Amino acid sequence: MDWFIHAESTGHKFALMLVAILLFVGVMGAILFGIDKLKKVPIWVVVAGFLGPTLIFVVFGLVYPGLNTIKMSLYDSRGNNFVGLDNYVTAFTQDQFQTVLRNTMLWVVLVPLLATAIGLVYAVLVDRTRYESLAKTLIFLPMSISLVGASIIWKFVYEYKPDQGNIQQIGLANQILVWLGLDPYQFLLNQPWNTFFLIAVMIWIQAGFAMTVLSAAIKAIPDDITEAARLDGLHGVGMFRFITVPSIRPALVVVITTIAMGTLKVFDIVRTMTGGNFNTSVVAYEFYTQSFRAQQAGLGAALAVILFVLVIPIIVYNVRQLRLSEEIR
Amino acid sequence: MTNASAPLPPTSLLDADEGDTTRKPSRLARADRRAAAATKKLSSPWTSLIAILIAVVWTVPTFGLLITSFRPRSEIRTSGWWTLPWNPTLTLENYQEALFGSSTSLATYFVNSVVITLPAVIIPISLALLAAYALAWIDFKGRAILFVAIFALQVVPIQVTLIPLLSQYVSWGIAGSFWVIWLSHSIFALPLAIYILHNFMKDIPPSLVEAARMDGAGHVKIFFQVLMPLLTPAIASFAIFQFLWVWNDLLVALTFAGGSTDVAPLTVRLGELSGTRGSQWQLLSAGAFIALVVPLIVFLSLQRYFVRGLLAGSVKG
Numbered sequence: 057m058d059w060f061i062h063a064e065s066t067g068h069k070f071a072l073m074l075v076a077i078l079l080f081v082g083v084m085g086a087i088l089f090g091i092d093k094l095k096k097v098p099i100w101v102v103v104a105g106f107l108g109p110t111l112i113f114v115v116f117g118l119v120y121p122g123l124n125t126i127k128m129s130l131y132d133s134r135g136n137n138f139v140g141l142d143n144y145v146t147a148f149t150q151d152q153f154q155t156v157l158r159n160t161m162l163w164v165v166l167v168p169l170l171a172t173a174i175g176l177v178y179a180v181l182v183d184r185t186r187y188e189s190l191a192k193t194l195i196f197l198p199m200s201i202s203l204v205g206a207s208i209i210w211k212f213v214y215e216y217k218p219d220q221g222n223i224q225q226i227g228l229a230n231q232i233l234v235w236l237g238l239d240p241y242q243f244l245l246n247q248p249w250n251t252f253f254l255i256a257v258m259i260w261i262q263a264g265f266a267m268t269v270l271s272a273a274i275k276a277i278p279d280d281i282t283e284a285a286r287l288d289g290l291h292g293v294g295m296f297r298f299i300t301v302p303s304i305r306p307a308l309v310v311v312i313t314t315i316a317m318g319t320l321k322v323f324d325i326v327r328t329m330t331g332g333n334f335n336t337s338v339v340a341y342e343f344y345t346q347s348f349r350a351q352q353a354g355l356g357a358a359l360a361v362i363l364f365v366l367v368i369p370i371i372v373y374n375v376r377q378l379r380l381s382e383e384i385r
Numbered sequence: 386m387t388n389a390s391a392p393l394p395p396t397s398l399l400d401a402d403e404g405d406t407t408r409k410p411s412r413l414a415r416a417d418r419r420a421a422a423a424t425k426k427l428s429s430p431w432t433s434l435i436a437i438l439i440a441v442v443w444t445v446p447t448f449g450l451l452i453t454s455f456r457p458r459s460e461i462r463t464s465g466w467w468t469l470p471w472n473p474t475l476t477l478e479n480y481q482e483a484l485f486g487s488s489t490s491l492a493t494y495f496v497n498s499v500v501i502t503l504p505a506v507i508i509p510i511s512l513a514l515l516a517a518y519a520l521a522w523i524d525f526k527g528r529a530i531l532f533v534a535i536f537a538l539q540v541v542p543i544q545v546t547l548i549p550l551l552s553q554y555v556s557w558g559i560a561g562s563f564w565v566i567w568l569s570h571s572i573f574a575l576p577l578a579i580y581i582l583h584n585f586m587k588d589i590p591p592s593l594v595e596a597a598r599m600d601g602a603g604h605v606k607i608f609f610q611v612l613m614p615l616l617t618p619a620i621a622s623f624a625i626f627q628f629l630w631v632w633n634d635l636l637v638a639l640t641f642a643g644g645s646t647d648v649a650p651l652t653v654r655l656g657e658l659s660g661t662r663g664s665q666w667q668l669l670s671a672g673a674f675i676a677l678v679v680p681l682i683v684f685l686s687l688q689r690y691f692v693r694g695l696l697a698g699s700v701k702g
Contacts, residue, residue, distance in 0.1 A: 061562045064647055066493075067502045067561070075589050076567055078506045092460050092603040099525055106450050106519035107531070107552050108576055110512050117572030120550035174439060189435065193688070195443045198686035199405075201677055202633030204652045208673045209446045212666060214451065218565070226666070228449055260443065265695065292429075302506040321542050324635045324652075334476040343544050344636070353548065359502055360544040377477055 084109065096385055122364075129357035143358035154343070159251050160338045163258065163322060164366075168315040171259045172308065175177050175266025180296060183274055192271065196264035203261065203324035210257045211329050214243035254336055257278045257325050262318065273307035274300060306378065313374040339363050401590035444646060454479055454670035462668050479543055489668055490646070491675050498632060498650040498676075500563060505570035505631040506624050512571065513578035514620075520579070520610060521586035522594055532583065539576040546573075547640050554641070565641045570631050578623050581694070585619035586612060623695030625687050629680050651676040 063069040091097065132139050149151045175195075182191040190214045200205060215227030219240050227233040230240040243253045277300065287297045302307070323340040331334045332345060340360055347356030452466040455475045466473065483490045519525075519585050520532050550569060554560040589612065597611050635652045642648040644657060662668060684691060 061559055061564065062647065063563065066496050069496060072563060073500045073504055076564070077507050080508040081502070081511045083399055084515055088515060088608065089605055092605040095603075099523070102523060105520055106515040110516035110535075111578065113512065113568075113572050114538060114575055116536065116553075117550060117569065118541055121546035121553075122541055124629050125545045142402075142677050178436060178439050181432050191440060193685075196688075197447070197681070197684075198443065200629055200680045201447075202635070202680070203654050204633070204655050205673045205677050208456070208655065208669050211451045211659065211663075212450050212670065213446045224464050226461065226463075228445070228467070231467070247399075251387035260446075263443070268692055272692075290484070294502075303451055308565065317540075321544065322655070327635070328656050331660060334530055340542075340544060344639075347548055348640070357548065360542065360547075363542045366546050367540055367542060371617045 061248050071305075110201065123359045126354060126362050131354050132271060133352045133354050135353055141351060143354045144362070146355060147358050147362060148209075156342045159336065160250060160320070160340075161318050163255055163338055164316050165287045166252075166255050167319040168312045169260045171262035171315055172266045172270075172312050175311070176270050176301075176308070177262045177270075178263070178273055179267045179271035180300060183271065187335055192267065192316055195267050198261045201261070201265045203322070204328050206261055208326050209326035210243070210253075210260070214253060216240055216242050216245075223303055244330050244336075246271060250330065250334055251336050254325055254329055256262045257329070258322060262315045266315065268306055269311050270304060273304035277303045309374060309377040313370050316370050317367055339366070365368065389676055398448040411701070421651060425577055450673060452671045453666060456512065456667075458667040461549075461670075469480060479667040480675070483668050483671040483675060486668075488671065489654070489658065491651065491672055493646055494649060494651045494654040498652075498679075500629060501566050501570075501638070501648075501650050502631045504563075504567045505574070506630045509574040509578045509627065510620060510624065513575055513582050513623075514608075514616075516575075517579050517582035517586055518612070521583050535576050537582050539580065543573050543637065547636075551640060556614075560641070561643065561645060564647065566638060569637050569641055570627075570634070573637070574630075578620060578627070581623050582616065587614055589615050614654050615618050618690060618693065621687065621690040625691045626694050627685055629691075632680050 059068075060072070060075065063072045071269060079341055080287075087109070091102055093100075093106045128141060129143055132142075148157070149351070164239060178191075181189050186192070195271060212226075213228050214230075214231055215225075217223050217225050219234075219242065224235055224241055229243060244250050264358075281303065282295070282299060285295060290298060319358060321340045323344060324336060326332055326336055326338055326341040327344070332341050339362060342361040343356050343363065346352040350356075388681060404584075435688055451467045452469055453461055455477070456466065456469070457474055457476050457478065460472065460474060483489050484495075516535075519527060520535075551560065554565045593611055594607060598606050602610070632650075633652060634650075636652050638650050639656070642650070642653065644653060651672075655669075655676055658665075658669060658672060
């Protein structure tokens with residue numbers, strides 16, 4: 057039995073991988089063919105067969121754990137004694153967590169706005185130029201990189217060497233400062249600006265997403281509208297402000313809210329670049345530290361629930377905006 | 386503002402445009418006008434400067450680390466990668482050391498990443514296909530509510546589920562194996578997978594399915610002969626999405642695999658290295674590109690499907 061659970065050698069790992077794939081695909085295939093064979097079955101059997109596995113997965117893996125976490129957030133660190141809202145009070149009042157909440161707000165406001173702005177400007181600038189597809193791929197590439205990889209790339213850009221003797225900078229950002237005649241700077245250490253340098257990494261990753269979606273929206277603006285505006289004498293910035301932006305408003309809302317939700321859950325960047333030190337932690341990272349490092353299960357659960365609650369207004373806004381734009385149409 | 390107030394005679398503008406297009410075949414008139422507008426836009430030096438500046442900031446950091454990964458260790462420590470033209474020594478040693486050196490052995494973690502990713506892409510697709518089929522083409526009571534409920538689950542942050550899931554796995558005695566990572570990724574992927582596949586299935590004309598039913602086709606026949614050929618692009622875009630997500634994931638792997646050599650993927654190992662050997666850039670740079678190369682290839686070769694997936698509103702967090 058242990059053979060099917062733990063694998064150590066490479067061959068064994070691949071064998072186990074095949075077993076897993078064949079097992080799941082086989083079961084789903086068997087259900088499909090089995091139900092097809094029995095010609096006259098009541099509809100609920102068909103539905104249970106097709107939807108059952110999914111529902112079991114989702115209830116077991118999302119619904120039940122979610123409810124459990126909400127319950128855990130009302131208990132102490134061991135999960136034994138009911139403490140009411142104490143964990144939430146801690147999370148909202150202690151200095152350490154106030155920094156975490158402040159940082160999270162900075163992330164959630166700055167990343168969506170700046171990434172969308174950069175993506176939009178870039179999409180407009182390269183639209184219908186000769187190098188459009190290459191130019192777009194360049195900006196889009198960071199989307200395929202892991203957040204860990206991106207963090208390493210930027211950590212190297214921010215790398216700091218003390219300014220003494222003939223030591224040369226090896227990080228590009230500090231070299232640029234030196235070229236400009238300034239002193240090298242500890243980008244990741246100096247508070248409070250270090251948070252902004254972490255935020256820059258997320259913007260770098262998300263701008264490509266914004267650019268792609270907005271570019272498609274821009275291309276979908278009917279030609280006669282831009283043509284008419286041009287005949288009315290609109291060009292450049294005027295065209296951008298009065299025609300492009302209003303026409304792609306629904307896409308803008310989707311992009312901003314999507315990035316905001318992704319940013320709220322950012323964890324990898326903080327962990328890889330600073331380990332949450334120097335006052336750079338955010339809710340999603342603090343959840344991990346409290347739950348797995350500090351063994352504060354109750355507090356960790358409360359932070360996870362706070363994360364969940366913070367997502368809700370973004371989604372409500374998203375749905376309302378989409379409704380509005382549908383009504384206008 | 387200035388444009389609007391300028392007394393531009395509309396006729397002259399029109400004339401200029403017409404004059405431009407009549408010289409060429411009329412079939413191409415529209416494309417030409419677009420190209421003309423584009424060249425006009427690019428001819429402004431400021432806009433091209435901004436575009437180039439953005440493109441540079443978005444590529445140079447990666448490029449710098451790529452160069453660094455091929456420079457000898459002693460060079461990396463003492464000079465920046467931009468000094469390469471004055472000191473062109475390149476080596477593959479960093480990759481050798483990162484992949485097979487006893488302190489990093491990224492080759493093992495690379496295997497783990499592959500072993501984690503493939504089932505974590507295929508399992509949710511196989512489950513979601515049948516579920517989406519039932520939700521789209523079988524009429525039963527509560528279908529709409531069920532679909533909305535599954536759709537709504539997309540917003541649950543996975544953080545909320547991690548600890549209860551982990552203790553469940555521990556009590557089953559499968560914690561720390563590939564199974565928990567496969568299971569977890571599959572679970573987290575299902576709402577999105579069902580949403581995308583359902584939307585694509587709904588776009589298929591009902592008459593096609595009805596006609597097949599009239600001919601006495603069963604579920605298997607409808608599924609494989611009518612739906613599957615039309616669904617391939619949807620499956621492809623979800624697969625790429627899930628592939629990139631799983632390959633690049635850190636949180637799920639960290640929670641369920643820890644740092645174990647037997648299961649942990651590249652991202653976990655790289656995160657560790659960044660913490661413990663933060664100044665050993667020869668290892669970090671080579672390691673980052675070892676982790677990067679697979680998603681990059683997948684992404685560049687299948688970019689079309691990826692963009693289609695994005696535009697279908699398929700974004701997961």
